[in-house]
Amino acid sequence: MPVESLRVASRLERAWREEDPNAEHGLKLAIQDYPFANDGLILWDAIREWVSDYVNRYYPHTSTIEDDKELQAWWTEVEP
Numbered sequence: 001m002p003v004e005s006l007r008v009a010s011r012l013e014r015a016w017r018e019e020d021p022n023a024e025h026g027l028k029l030a031i032q033d034y035p036f037a038n039d040g041l042i043l044w045d046a047i048r049e050w051v052s053d054y055v056n057r058y059y060p061h062t063s064t065i066e067d068d069k070e071l072q073a074w075w076t077e078v079e080p
Contacts, residue, residue, distance in 0.1 A: 020028035025041040026048075059065045066072070 018028045018030070019026060025045040027041060027044065029037050029041075031037060059068070
């Protein structure tokens with residue numbers, strides 16, 4: 001059940017936003033005039049930055065991610 005929940009969450013997350021490198025937080029919202037979403041972008045940006053820093057600390061190179069068999073097995077299991 002948790003794996004299916006991750007798959008659904010991943011699909012939903014991709015559906016509500018669109019990456020836009022020119023936007024302030026790197027995302028273009030599907031609904032522009034939605035105050036909660038605009039405020040949420042500040043949290044999104046903080047979480048994205050923290051996760052990026054954390055992952056880069058333990059996986060400094062792409063090859064480290066590719067060589068991690070446990071991580072690859074997990075991703076294969078949860079990827080939609």
